[in-house]
Amino acid sequence: MNPQPILLRKDQERRLLAGHCWIYSNEIDTKATPLKQLEPGQAIEILSNRERWLGHGYVNPHSLICARLVSRSPEQHLTPALWIQRIRDALALRERLYERPYYRLIFGESDGLPGLIVDRYGDLLCVQITTAGMERVRGELLAALEQVLRPRAIVLRNDTAVRALEGLDQQVEIALGEPADTLVLDEGGLAFEVAPLSGQKTGWFFDQAENRQRLGRYGVGERVLDVCSYVGAWSLRAAHLGARRVTTVDASASALERVAANAARNGLSDRIEPLQGDAFEVLRELRDQGARFDTVILDPPAFIKRRKDEKDGTQAYQRLNRLGLDLLEPGGLLVTASCSFHMGRDGFQRTVQQAARKSARSLQLLEVGQQGPDHPVHPAIPETAYLKTLFMRALPHF
DSSP states (O other): OOOEEEEBOTTTTHHHHTTOOEEEGGGBOTTTSOGGGSOTTOEEEEEOTTOOEEEEEEEOTTSSEEEEEEEOOTTOOSSHHHHHHHHHHHHHHHHHHOSSSEEEEEEGGGGTOTTEEEEEETTEEEEEEOSHHHHHTHHHHHHHHHHHHOOSEEEEEEOOGGGGGGTOOOEEEEEESOOOSOEEEEETTEEEEEOTTTSSTTSSOGGGHHHHHHHHHHOOOSEEEEESOTTTHHHHHHHHTTOSEEEEEESOHHHHHHHHHHHHHTTOGGGEEEEESOHHHHHHHHHHTTOOEEEEEEOOOOSOSSGGGHHHHHHHHHHHHHHHHHTEEEEEEEEEEEOOTTSOHHHHHHHHHHHHHHTTOOEEEEEEEOOOTTSOOOTTOGGGOOOEEEEEEEOSOO
């Protein structure tokens, strides 16, 4: 059966021609192609207002991002052969980049598979489907992953809130094998126990791996503060680099239990000081106690998840960074990150600078990190360049 064609309104194809793949509901000519006739996830052909063929994709009439373009070749329909080819292409990049099979294998739009995330932990794949179009072909995608990678186990981490925007339920499923709840991975010579079935996201944050490796270039001093630590990736790296005391802050007791277990696994328990609580409250308490640190690491969850959250989220980033700077020794290192794609690099840098001025500090920007190359940026889709990690020095005299 041929895909259903949809027509765009006049001049609404420009973003697609520039390389983007999202189509919003107000960009579709709903008189010529009524959306109510289409099913969530249905395959479509995308045409301009003058019926110029633009690509194959899928639609969800109930979502603000109403359609996504997947293929720009008329002969390349949304079939199992396409999924296999895209997965092989993605795998070829990661195999060039990494000696061991621990990385993000599929990064949605950047790998030509919008709505699909796959993290690889050796012979276990952690899959997250975020759109109705990918959900509709879930069986084909899983079969393609099995054919290309021959994994021992596949876990579906479809418990992300973004699925609700597509009218999809949220749940965790085991699609293949009998995976254990925990596994151990190596990052830069340190061993971490992670939980792909129950941890945050898919159990680990591969996107910051290369930025954590950069930490050694700058030196961390003796006292380090790691805020929003999760299972301790930054904390243990700092301790491994020579920090004598790393104060590790997280709101989750279970996350801090994993920090302690990971510290013991690496022989670093005597250097890690876990501290449970809300990041803002803990930082205020430490400030009032007169605590000071040679390095402050701020790696919070996204404060801006939707465009309408931009004002409040920007204020939250500014407050967090001001509190962090209040605890930083003159000449100390601030490592601060934002994973909010609604806040660009310039906006984040400006927000941190405003925090510095309110804290009466002067900063030097040493380096800007982004997500690792297993999270490639699509040049035409700025939303894929979501992670900004600033390495900054607080000037000793200002």
